[in-house]
Amino acid sequence: MEPAIERAQPHAEEEEQHLSPTARLAHFIRHTKPGAVPPSVRHEALRAILNWIGCAVGASRHETVSSALRAVLPYASPARATILGRHERVDALHAAMLNGITSHTFDFDDTHLRTVIHPAGPVASAILAFAEQLPVRGDAFVHAFVLGVEVECRIGNAVYPSHYDAGWHITGTTGVFGAAAAAGRLLGLSEQQLVWALGIASTTASGLREMFGSMCKPLHIGWAAKNGLYAALLAQQGFTSAEQGIEGRRGFANVLATERNFDEITKALGDTWQLSENSYKPFACGIVEHPAIDGCIQLRKLHRIDPSSVARVALCVHPLVLELTGKRRPSTGLEGKFSVYHCASVALIDGAAGVAQFSDERVRDPAVIALRDRVDASVDATVAEDAAHVAITLRDGRSLEIHVEHAIGSVARPMTDSDIEVKVRDLCSPILDADQIETLTTQCWQLESAADAAALARATVPR
């Protein structure tokens, strides 16, 4: 029999209504029972965690994390927590920071579409590092993750879009609440301590959109993870904050946003779940290019297309596609991400548009360039943003066409579990052996029955 979905302390509901948003969240974090979370939401948590760990392992050799590691290593306490995908070990606070950085370095992590928050990074990075310090059961870990994402995204809902429009990188600023909430749950904090943890999170929230395009963008996620863990640890020891860190007159929502709606925090809290609105990027580039890539990969698979047989590729796309990603002749991997022509070419040649397809080498590959120059794109305002039409003319005169109504990864057509597995395999293959990736994936799906959640971190260390 399916376990009944139960609300936390239903009798206290009326009393709860009188609490301020900060206090409501503290109550929610402290009292929500695992049984209150629907199985579909728990499963979404596993998908988010798998996607997150793949992104973190994949970027674990990137200069962004290597330079950060060089900077902090002389100050880090050794041998306690794993840097995902690496051999070095550091203290849990620095592991939270470094894993937060790697999880966002490729900008390939999950997205809460309504707020453009990348929910998993701050929360998972904080609590996995913490779990290596104090043992945490897998089910408790997943539950804390669900609660952390809920807190993070609800605070995001309350201040979006004015907060983001003002220039705040919302994953950095709301991520610290998610990390504090999840770590606070695992530490068994009291409601008063959770109010303080959320208060400390409020007053350490940071991250400016000015930093987009620099290493500071992924730093924001690491910072949120580390600061959220600090907040929970400080609160546990009786370190006080203001009581209304979120909604107070000079609290987070009033100071960092010009408009805010606190109902978004409290409305149906414990009944609806933000993880249900989480999505995953199938391709390592801008979302507007995804429908065209999807069409090319589908056609390639359906017709076993040999790229050398392609005479011409005609894309018909939403106007934003050429506005944002119309670069005709990209010369670096980064520029390749802003070229729908390059995207179509690698999609047809490699059947993929992962991290490997956006290396400098791949963008400069003569075969990729040759096909890229045979791609044309026209815009049509009647094509939806998540749609595209792809028509391929082969050298033998045959014509192949596909209309993608909803790109893979969109809300209407989410990536399947198996799609996410493939993505994670692609991300991890430069770092881990195939059997290690297999084990990591299995451990992730089975996380709720793990005796020790931290085994997941250790499974990412290369042989």
Place this chain on the structure above:
Amino acid sequence: MEPAIERAQPHAEEEEQHLSPTARLAHFIRHTKPGAVPPSVRHEALRAILNWIGCAVGASRHETVSSALRAVLPYASPARATILGRHERVDALHAAMLNGITSHTFDFDDTHLRTVIHPAGPVASAILAFAEQLPVRGDAFVHAFVLGVEVECRIGNAVYPSHYDAGWHITGTTGVFGAAAAAGRLLGLSEQQLVWALGIASTTASGLREMFGSMCKPLHIGWAAKNGLYAALLAQQGFTSAEQGIEGRRGFANVLATERNFDEITKALGDTWQLSENSYKPFACGIVEHPAIDGCIQLRKLHRIDPSSVARVALCVHPLVLELTGKRRPSTGLEGKFSVYHCASVALIDGAAGVAQFSDERVRDPAVIALRDRVDASVDATVAEDAAHVAITLRDGRSLEIHVEHAIGSVARPMTDSDIEVKVRDLCSPILDADQIETLTTQCWQLESAADAAALARATVPR
């Protein structure tokens, strides 16, 4: 002969004018020579450092820092840097954080009056902890401190008052720049690296005024110190940020303030010095009470008043005094700070209004209460904010009066070096032996000729 005051690279001046504020500051931090700083400013730095270290040692047993230490100790790398006034040692990043906390716990640190920034805490806490990691000569230390305070206060000038009015705790948000600048100078960062360090500071700046009254207020200073040190260390390793962290469209000044004036950053940079506008609190309570306290202490000293001989004390003060500190019957140390009656009583009995005069015990002492209840206060709108009239009637009928035109510690009547020494002795006496305080004070005044600045930190460890 007095050494000539030289500007940094005068030939490059014209070129500098075209740089953005962030780049100008990076140039200033990198190239300003010690000889360019007037002796009076260097001496003000020593006064600020002495005042800072006294505040930090004085609060080193406070629950604020003890709880923070309990929280971070399991994650701190051991045995590298001193927590001022304590035996425990932690890594430099955590030492910066903990010393920043203690320096502001009593709210007794220095004040840049124009912006209400407490300049020394973030800067000195960052670089003294750093100096225990890598040896730093005393003169280099003082110079880095001067530059750090300059950067911090100029950024503050650029965004004050709209930034503060919006709800930001300006010492937290600008302190991180000061700490990054000072640490960056000591690390010998290039201009590009300094631009990144200031960028990382921009995107980690935080601290909400909502937190006033909680332990998070002093946390902001520790956070600024720690984050500023992080910023410099990350930038040294090539960790990039946006190029215009301060003035960019979505940078610090535009996102965290509704009005800003970048001229305040660049105008006469290297020619005028913000440390010249620094001030020190003589008494451990609100500044509005200082004139009355000053008057009571002066009368006591002049006439060797025996408190039991006092029949009545009549204060005549600015209206704000009773509005903010009119508590007739305080019952805790904290409430005592909001009672000008208590202040006058302890000033006459103890000849002081330091930390000891605002303990719960002192506020509840029958002798203090008895005299307090014989104090009256009347307001007069013609009395200036830094002035007060005190009239004492003795039991033998004699009448003693004094008019304080400018309270000690005001701009017009700054604390003397000897006043600061007395204050520091008062702060440190519960923690250090008298000869240790004497040594610490001497080391501070002679800091510029010290071979190792970190000796200052070690001098604060109790026997």
